[in-house]
Amino acid sequence: MDSTPFYRTRMKTEFGRMQKRNPSFSLRAYAGKLGLHPGTLSSILNEKRSLPQGRAVDIADRLGLTGLERKFFLESARTRVPIHDTKTAGPSAAQMLHLQLHSDIIAEWEHSAILSLLDLDSPQHNPEWMAKRLQLSLSRVRTVLRNLERAGFIRKVGKGYQKLSANSTTSDDIPSTALKEAHRQELELARQKLETVDVQDRFYSSMTVAVSPENLPRAKELARRFMMELGDLLERGQRKDVYQICLQMFPLTEKIK
Numbered sequence: 001m002d003s004t005p006f007y008r009t010r011m012k013t014e015f016g017r018m019q020k021r022n023p024s025f026s027l028r029a030y031a032g033k034l035g036l037h038p039g040t041l042s043s044i045l046n047e048k049r050s051l052p053q054g055r056a057v058d059i060a061d062r063l064g065l066t067g068l069e070r071k072f073f074l075e076s077a078r079t080r081v082p083i084h085d086t087k088t089a090g091p092s093a094a095q096m097l098h099l100q101l102h103s104d105i106i107a108e109w110e111h112s113a114i115l116s117l118l119d120l121d122s123p124q125h126n127p128e129w130m131a132k133r134l135q136l137s138l139s140r141v142r143t144v145l146r147n148l149e150r151a152g153f154i155r156k157v158g159k160g161y162q163k164l165s166a167n168s169t170t171s172d173d174i175p176s177t178a179l180k181e182a183h184r185q186e187l188e189l190a191r192q193k194l195e196t197v198d199v200q201d202r203f204y205s206s207m208t209v210a211v212s213p214e215n216l217p218r219a220k221e222l223a224r225r226f227m228m229e230l231g232d233l234l235e236r237g238q239r240k241d242v243y244q245i246c247l248q249m250f251p252l253t254e255k256i257k
Helices: 006-021 025-034 038-046 054-061 067-079 093-106 109-117 129-135 138-150 176-196 213-234
Strands: 154-157 160-163
Touching: 006 025, 006 038, 006 054, 006 093, 006 176, 025 038, 025 054, 038 109, 038 213, 093 109, 093 138, 093 176, 109 129, 109 138, 109 176, 129 138, 138 154, 138 160
Parallel strands: none
Antiparallel strands: 154 160
């Protein structure tokens, strides 16, 4: 049984995400970001030493952790509580596992893509079919399926999987770092697909306007409503493909202080 404390799992997860965005991102660069000596960081990640308790708050700050994610990070650094040994470590360990799983599911696009694949009108919902449709390795698909199953989003049925609609919503206390990573991956996917997908199968549009800031809340409300209506429209009829729909709105000007 895995006895990895939450803080170590979280540090490894963040390193993996950074390397995914930039394959040349090194352990030395990560150590610099965290304010640690590369040798010390290597020993922590390789389970040869624990995170010094006196550095836990600073590391949490440098990782941008907030809410429950920050709380569990600091608690695990203090108590060394593993996140998977839920039978012996008590309720907080189960909460840590739940948070880590949901953080990964939110941050990594493959999870939502596979959940949407299960909504397609197809008799094949096995890992091999999923890997082929999403152009992913079979090992990556199996990792994502394991995460989704452990988090209660899906269940194994025969050789395939079935989505559990009753459990397909996320917690309200979502780590901000996971959401930021999700948005980064969405933007990167949009950039890649701009070069590889035929214009008949994609739609990119943008406009630049002068705005009145007091209208932004209403604009966000309209955008959310539009996204819901667009999703409802696209799900009608026979569903054969999975699309990522992104709508970005952000300021180009700096605030006047």
